[in-house]
Amino acid sequence: YSSDDYNYEHRRRKRSDTPEKHVEEEKEIDPYFDWFSRRDYLTVTYLIDNAMFSSPSEIDDFWKFVEKYQGIQIRRLQQQSKQTTNISTQDDLPRSSRLSLPQIYDKRYRLNMNVIMNKSAANDTRYDATGERINDNEKNQMSLARLAEFKSIMEYYFDFNQKEKFRRMHKLRQDQANLPIAAYRDEILDTLKTNQVILVAGDTGCGKSTQIPRYLLEAGIDKIACTQPRRIACISLAKRVGYETLNEYGDQVGYQVRFEKTKTKSTRILFMTEGVLLRQVQGDSALSDYDILVIDEVHERHLFTDFILGILKCLITQRQDLRIILMSATINIDLFANYFGQCPVVKVPGRLYKIQVNYVPIKAEESSSKTAKIDVKPYLRIMEQIDNKYPSTDRGDLLVFLSGMADIQTIMDAAKQYSLEAQRWIVLPLHSALSLDEQDKVFDIAPEGVRKCVLTTNIAETSVTIDGIRFIVDSGKVKEMSYDPRYKMQRLQEFWISRASAEQRKGRAGRTGPGVCFRLYSEQEYVSFQEYSTPEIKRVPLDSLMLQMISMGLLDPRKFPFVEAPDMLSIDNALIRLQEQAALSPIDCSLTTIGTMLARLPVDVTIGKMLIMACVFQFVNPILTMASALSIQSPFLSFLQCDPDTITKRRPLMSDHGDPFTLLNTFDEWVHIKADGTNTRMWCKRRGVEEQRLYDITKLRKQFKDLLKDYNMEIDYRETKVRSAFERREHNRKRQQLNVLKSEHEKESNQRKILKLEDACVTSTMDIEDDNLTNVVMKTTDKIRDIEFRLRNDITELKEISNESKHYSSKDINMLKLILVSGLYPQVAIADDYNNYKRDSDQFFHTKTKQFVVLHPTSVFTYDPDLLQPPPVSKTVTGDGGKNKKIFSSQHELIVYVTLLETNKPYLMNAMRTPAMQTLLLYSATLDTNNDFSRILCDQWLEIQFDNVDQAQSLISSVLLLRNARDLLLRLTLQDSGQKTGVDIELISKPHTYELQHLLSLKMTEFLSNSTIYALRRVLLAELETIYRGYGNDEDDIETNRM
Template identity: 45%
Template sequence: MPRDGSSSSKNYSKKHHQSSSSFRYEDHKPSLNRMFFGPREKISVGTKEYNDFWLFLSKYLQTLNSGKSHGNNAAIIERMKETVEADWMDIDYVMRCKGALFKDDEYYSQNSLTKERDKENLPIFKYKQNILDALKTHSVILIAGDTGCGKSTQVPQYLLEAGYTNIVCTQPRRIACISLCKRVSQETADTFGSLIGYQIRFEKHRTQETRILFITEGLMLRQVTSDPLLSNYNVIILDEVHERHLTVDFLLGLMKCLLLQRPNDLKLILMSATINVQLFSQYFGLCPIIEVSGRLYPIQLYYQPVSEQSYKRGTRINPEPYLRLLKMIDDKYPSNERGDVLIFLSGLTEINTVAEHCKPYAAESRRWIILSLHSSLSIEEQDRVFDIPPEGVRKAILSTNIAETSVTIDGVRFVIDSGKVKEMSFDPAIRMARLQEFWISKASAEQRKGRAGRTGPGVCYRLYSSASFEEMPSYSTPEIHRVPLDCLLLRMIEMGLPDVTKFPFLEPPSESSIDQALISLKENGALTDTNDEEGVSITSMGRMLAKLPVEIVIGKMLILGSMFNLVEPIISLGACLSVQSPLTQKSYSHIDCIEARRGLECSQGDPFLLLRAYNEWLTIKSSGSEDSRKWCKRRGFEEQRFYEITKLRKQFRDIIKESGLYFIDSSGCADELSMKGQRTAAERIKRHGELRQLRSLKRQLESAGPKKRKMLKINFDGELEDDHDETMEDYDLKEIDFRLSYNDRQIEALKSSSKAFKGKDMILMKVILSSGLYPQLALPDEHNSFKKDSDQLFHTKCLHALLFTPKLKLDCVGIISCICGIVCLTCSSFYVCIGKIEKGKPFVVLHPNSVYALDPDLLRLNDRSASTKEKGIESCKHCLLAYLLLLETTKPYLVNCLKVPALHTLLLFANSIDTNSDLTRLVFDKWIEVRLSPNSFPENFLSTSIQVRDLWLNLLTKVFQESLDQEANDEDTNDTFAGKEFSPEILQMKHRLNKIIDQFLSTEIPFTIKRLVAADVTNLYKKCEQESKDKSGEKVDETIKVKKETKKIEPKVEIKSEKIDKLLDSNAIISDKGGIKVNHYLTYNCLSDNDISKDCYIKKTWQCLNCNKEMVTTLLDEIRHKEKCFSSNIASSSGMIQQQDDCSSSGTSISTKSSKDPLAKKYSCELCQQTLYLSSIDIVKHIRSHKVN
């Protein structure tokens, strides 16, 4: 029991403390309740605090009885006296107990009064009643307040005090959710994560009692998917809407629709800076605007434009004006007057240039510490901008626009504004992202200036003229006009909004961006065309992609990769590609980091380097031989990214399992990762103890509050000293969460499932990656030198289909330009030009940090059997580069590249494959030409690729269908599909797919490869050549004229030849290119050759290895028979159709249906009652076959 400081009290308390173990509090509970928990006391009987006290008391007595120390007793404050008739307890002792019981309450009451006074001093407090009154009479209100007015922290509290419940507040960044939750929890004296909570990606701190929830915009969108009416919330606050992120624009449209469905019980509050507020007000029907002025000190503004001549020295930025301003501040302001400098620059290159120029002066004057702030830095390096410099030293913080709104740095007195910013835009014509430098908007300029007046009077220097400021745009370009819309449109359609053009966007995106996004989604199999008014519908693939919180290409890779035995490594690889690169800027500039990372180099490509680094980090975690933080720091890795990869791969894995796409492997990793592996009793006891200690440590760290600001250490040689002090405060909360989620055996299983394979498995992983990345392929230039000091050039695919209206057909070739558009020579269609013609980037280079840029020799063709032919180098080892991103900064760069086998990748994923008569010439998507040797049996290789594509698609379709059926059944049984086994049919198909694709990837045939230019495409197809002959007046025996058709996909064909008429009657499909369309991607014999071969009409005896039937066929007959025979076997083995004897027909019969035989004629057989198209010899053979039978 507690005791005070007097000696008599000590003796008395000691006596009672010694007898406390024998005193039975439960026997005197009624009397104790009257003494301590009366009606007028702070805590009354029956409340939650009352029950918690008695629970604590019982545990406290158990601790005393165990002999453990219970710590020092606090001083007792005497607050009241009360007559108590009890002969077993002294009155003074009771009063001291009551004082100790309510000591903390008095302490918190005093703090609460201080906090209340601080909140009343905020500018937003004057408008508290206006906000509540406006919300009573309007469903939507807009609060426009400058930074620092207190709107983000105070408005949710005002609503809670007014009786509103279930309040949600969205934030654009995760760090804002966490910091706001902690701040509001402290101001409301609430337990962190109880009444006030937050929810971000991978983390959730909320309970059933939570009334105010801070959540990221992305998670809010996902909640709309599961609960379209957002019935869990009564008040929705959209904060920072002026930033105009893609998600917040979408949320604004959803809120407008939601208010129509919930007009009475939903309140919407928009919170914004004082930027273009009228736009938001008009969007919501002139909703009331409450403008709150900020709490800024006076700011002196100076325009100091930089002369144009200073930028003509070969550098992108002149650092001298920035150094001159630092010197001027030293001369004008005494060193004992604190005040740091915040310099806004456009990008990383500019930051490094200015920093290197200013560091010598900082070391010489000993008055400055040069710090950088950008997203490429580690979290530890970013946190240094918040630390305190030594006395007489100022911080010069060189930052991108991240310091405009995302980060607030106390102590900034001076701002130097370059007036420039780098923004990411997207070119849909060539699928390329551009990071370009622009002048900032007037709104951004005012935001930057305001950073100087947060804590005191400030000064802002603008390195541009006032005239330049007046010419700046008023507001920044919204993100919806700068980024690809694939993911957004897919999510909208998945929500039930198929016609995206009717969605009420605040500022609708361009039609070309929407069209390009829809085409991209169709190419990836997420959408399909329909004949109704909606135009498109979502596929099973699309629904899966909408669930995965990643880009379309990564999601597609995960889904298609789930069909193989490499699902776990593919999940890890997808997670590595979905987070920001763990490699910091330091990792490429410091020699020590480069040398320490040498053992992690991977010749297979950048994604596999990340996978190997992640696997090695897991090895360090599993073995415990080294501190993982030190290991990462020594190699230039940001450990935070590895924790994100771990959480993201778990999320991917759960989504794939819940969707019924996870095939259980035989490695045992799945059971370990799912915590289903068998464990001994000793292991369970040990793990239980570890979890208890980790949870206790986590509670201590969470209750400790924000880290204390440190004093920066500098040696005045231009570099900061590293702080190597390891204290209890430096315990990493991420490390504790990691250990709570994974024990040693699970970490070992995680490491095993994330290793990079070799040989056939590595090739298969590359093919699976290519399935998602296609058509993002680059062809090496034939003149590359493969030297480290020179750029290696590559060529990407040209895309320009959206530059004309109506849409240019994919089969339209031989186009010619006119004054206001283009005309297609194939179908005589006219297309109006709606923008400049963009060609695919033909000369792009590798990113300087790519493994191939650091070691170009890895790209060299190492094939001793390669030979030089007339059309190029013939080899089995030709490779393409698959890339994740095409990014243009100073040059167009390929980012995250890996080598993939050229011919195998093109055969499996090309959207169109065109061949000549003998299959020795293949053209893929009209931009890559491959030539094969006739002796390499190209028909067998092509047939195998068709089998792989068909079986892969059939398996995926079957799995999707079974998942949907099982999901429908689970709705009735309240069960889940995760972890259930697949049907024997699917397992058999999966086994066969793995077997066939292994055989396909192990087959190597020599070939040459080249890129097709515009001149090559002009007369690429027979139809184009034929049209050219018509125009030149040459006589042509057979002509096919294609009429313009706008409604149907297949053009009408006007027949001028009896031979072609016979072919159409036999169900052959004539392609617009001039050949025969075998399926939706393969067109046979449509390429024009100068040496046109008649091999396609030559018949020979051939035996099918699948059905063992011998027949007389042409080359095309062989291809079609293999496809039909293979499909029949798939259907028979899976039970989808009844077995049919497709191979029983004679070779002659097949040839009559699929061969373009110039000697064939119509023949009606009276014996078998069939109408056939046969040559004279075949008719005789057919009659003889009846006589034999």
């Protein structure tokens, strides 16, 4: 109740000539007054431009407060009417008495704020002789007293809001003080004063990730960088630490991840991924922007984490003022402490309750099943045991660790049947392929008498924490991706976990109370496990890491001080791979022109090269889409690959050319559906497509496009459209709507929901038989994604681009293939000679390093294997003894693939067809020929034999010119990006560059359409010892004949 209100009351009473008028005016202020009929007017006049309301959601909260305020006033009036005291006396009392406020102004009751009305509205306000407000709309007419009451309600709301904030702040400070790490605050800061590097080892739940940055900020340190291995952790921790330090999110506490940042000039704590920090090292090797670096989750041994530790070990000798805090779980502490010269360790205990461990090894007859599926009986027995032993009134959910999605689906099918009978379980999956909505369900609360059973992979070991878990079932298995440098192949295999992982899994049961952990292996097996998991640096390809190291001036990566050095074979193969991509010189492994640019782009080498070559040939838009689609998980849901209805719906999207073109078709059609205003969720549902992945493609596509613009690489000659006034208003309206929806969704997501037994089992994001989806109102998350999509993208422009791809000619398709091959080569495979005698599922292909590989079941060629039939035969030549038959044709093809992945078989992933001769002659690193050029050995494993020698020599001459022109055009394109390429920019003007682009595209198209007849075959390793006979045995003689 401010002084303004008190003065208003005093002046109003003084103006009143008669007591009757005073009483009449007071009677107008009644609790039944309909404020909500004037809501729009009052909102515009008082609230929208008021600095006390920062968002539309706060205005909504205010009106909820008004409703509650009126309810209190009405109840108070009803209570007064029941009293025997004189009502008229009560009515004559001023409002201050009725609200239990002093009748005489007292500054103790004054809020430290002033409610200011909209100035324009105030200037337009008119009153009649009696003080009544004049308004053209009679329903908005209110007296001065009524307006004063509304002003008072606003002040009561601000007072209530302030008290709520103080209450939450008090609870926050209590929670911070109760964290285990709070007792070690002074020890950490004191140790840091006298040591350059310290290691903080804390168990799960100790609070190290959120509190240590806050302690540093309170200690007066300004420039703090905190690294996290995961993008999502950076964003969520920045938000949490910003809240806990009372700073605005994105102001003093911010984050920077790939393609996105909230860093400002006033940012003092910056959360970032390890990749971002490595990019900054490239520009500033001393990291002079930071006084202290906090490296979190070092025990997880991610690839870039180990690399950063090596860089910091070298950096601390140059910068004595730099401080480093390593943060780890209590795993392998000595390794990191010894690596930094016996640095001090601060051990912080976790907040775990007692956990009972039960070893329940699977019986031999159950584990020795010949079927590939996991046996469900041990898991159902444990669920039944929990039902029988623990009353349903005892809260506590079950978390089951399985090796992969296939096992999750198998256990889920069985658990669904059990839950339907028992009516005491809600079974939910949790893995990376689920949509965000489905992942969020695991955080909701089961109803009374019902437990959650969450089936998960190792994602729940450290990345995700689910409250309320009391029981753990640990299968002891994990599927990990490893890399075999010999075969250039990734392997997804099932392994026993390490003892450290087993302890991490067990610890998930003791966060909120005593727990039980069921281990489906024996104690002897547990003892035989590895102590720690294999570091990522020893099981992944090192191409990107080697490129980063060389770009930083580390010419010999073998001499780098790794925490644990990778296999030298992995390093050698990574360098060879970069040479094959033309990123490194084959002579001294120095960076080439394109290698320098690839090192600057924060993308995979393969994707980066596709984007660069797309700029060279001015074919950017479709490559942006395909490169984005190939960078993320496939939008096609694999468990629906055998569903006949789904396949029928997908078939129009499938391209004869291969999987990248199918992804392009899918995205373009989705854009069309969205532009037409049709329900895209239903469209995706019926085709077994995860729509979230299509939104991800859109975001990544725009990020790639902005990235190329940042390096001044011409990518689109479309004129920038100027929005009309209507379009600007519509854009602003959508942005306001997005902010409201985001606020609503954030409040909704912060409130844990109660699950229903109908949620007993979620099998997928898709329900193909749901035909009523057109009548379903979009979920809040769907609305948010849709509006974000429309705000970030010009839907009309996207539709135009997608229309262009629908009208590509065969020449355009071949150019697209050539650009994709520029990034993917030498990842090519040739069909086995006997495929035409085999069933579709038994067809084999051969790569240079791995024989007898097969196409993945999700590939478009699996659904239409006739596309890979041998080419039409123009001529057949049979060797000695009727063996080694050679088929001459102009239509030989190779399979180009993105990944060679081995699970139960070695699979070619994301494959496409490409013309063989053109691909090999344009992109082979080495071309060995005979004297007349009729035979060419490409990269020492594929031989091309021409039928006509004159045609062969003419073709080779054209190829040389095309390769030289392509390399020149590449250097010119990179010259525009500000990179030194050795080309005199003054000698070659822009118009000449455009002319060269046009001419080269024309000649490339002609070359791709070449109809020269040739034979293609795979050369075995044994043949390489004799294939060069006739040239002499000296190695120099062989090299002389190479091109």
